Amino acid sequence: MLIEHAKIMKALAMAGEIVGRKKLQKMIYIAKKMNFPFYEKFGFHFYGPYSEELTLRIEELCNLGFLHEMKEKKGGYFQYRYTLTEAGEEFLSHYDIDMPHLEECMQDMNEKNSRFLELVSTILYFENLSKEEVKEKIVSLKSKQRYTEEEIEQAYAYIEQLRSKAKKHIHM
């Protein structure tokens, strides 16, 4: 019961603090694409894969006092910082969720910036297309981000690196 909520909390606890809603969305999406058992539905939005279900789940966890959301003004927009609260840790203690390789992946992703994770998640969203087609998609859908050829190559390399970290079986 509420296992999907608990999994999100576990992922956040593993990452420590996540700065930015966009970053949080992309990290969970990428983890899902690495075959970790997250079942929130994602569709393609303006910054790449996005899940309204995940947004609402985070909001529920904040309302319950399990996650702390700190809103700070940054330039022309608001930025949000997420951490697990003590009540959240207690809630999580009701569950036995064992996803050891997720921790490495979450921490690794957390060190990247949201611009890069947006690119990585977009590539993963179009993973059924050829590399050339993916590049065309990035140019046509992400024209404002002006990703360079080098960044795209780095993102592909990063996906492989993350896959090798996540490749062992996940036990729940």
Add this chain to the structure above:
Amino acid sequence: MAYPGGQLSEEKVFKDPVHRYIHVRDKLIWDLIGTKEFQRLRRIKQLGTTYLTFHGAEHSRFNHSLGVYEIIRRIIDDVFVGREHWDHSERLLCLCAALLHDLGHGPFSHSFEKVFHLDHEDFTQAIILGDTEVNKVLRRMGDDFPKKVAEVIAKTYKNKLVVSLISSQIDADRMDYLLRDAYYTGVSYGNFDMERILRVMRPREDQVVIKRSGMHAVEDYIMSRYQMYWQVYFHPVTRSAEVILTKILHRAKKLHEDGYSFKTKPVHFYSLFQEKVNLEEYLRLDEAVILYYFQEWQNEADSILSDLCRRFVNRNLFKYVEFSPTNEQMKKLLELNALFKKAGIDPEYYLVVDSSSDLPYDFYRPGEEGERLPIYLLMPNGELRELSRESVIVDAISGKRRTDHKLYFPQDFIDDLSTKRATKKKIKEILEG
């Protein structure tokens, strides 16, 4: 690009209770409506289990799909044609995407997707791109036309204006389902002046915007959405039916995995249980098929499966209490879990927390960090202003608490615990808490 046959020699019309008439002039659209994959949508209800709460809500995804098509047709043919930023060569692409946007929905989609980890949007893509009648019709426009239609629906098409017509905060999909769902459920709060909104829509490079003079009509639309979500879509009785439906699917899957011998074998479910459903198998599913199994499974030897099916078929639903899963409440839930087991009621199937994030959800919030594109008003001086900055009403409901949790249980089972009075008393104390 021209479709063989072009326009029909005589316009076809469908009588529709929401839009009065749905007009079809293009042979391409007429041929798509006639495909077996599109006709299948007649056998899938738009609102799933809502008919168990609002008995009028028996309308299908077929009605809604035609409605979305008609709204887009009116926007393009009556408002956008000849305006700057609008490329009229995209007309048929838009109409096809509007008509086919829900093509991959299955029976009781929401519960099925949750239990079997499916995504109807993947099946929409598969039907449009696969070996289907729909694909054959679309390909008469050109080999890459199905791919373009699929991209518009997946929101990955390069022309963002076209995408925003089908999918944005104020799109044809939402406008049709609000009006249609309000009509069929019989509620009065889903209505708004769609004709007015259509008249004030203007194409821009990347999206549709609304003339400032139409702001009040948009406010009405936003309020309708807000009301419909809380009063119809999140209705606790509908959620009770969804909970039971979900548990039936879980139970059937568990029994299959345990090697249980069904009297009525779940032939249509085998690939679902394995989470390896191909397109052909998926298209064989509709509500008639699923309800046949539920009807038959009332007579299964497994008491949980038969009871859950009886509850669904006869609308003997679970009762509910408000439940906020704080740590204190979670302790009570664990206690209830133990008491249910002691009473011989399996809590796995009969004690269920349902959260608002478990529901199909979608109401207005401005795009924090820009993730969702907000509604923009076109001011008389040509500037664009975000709606909630201009509208006091929209600002008032933006960012408000919108989460809700309920605990569902079979009241009749608890009432019947006459030989376990102490357990019954404790359960009631906690639930009535």
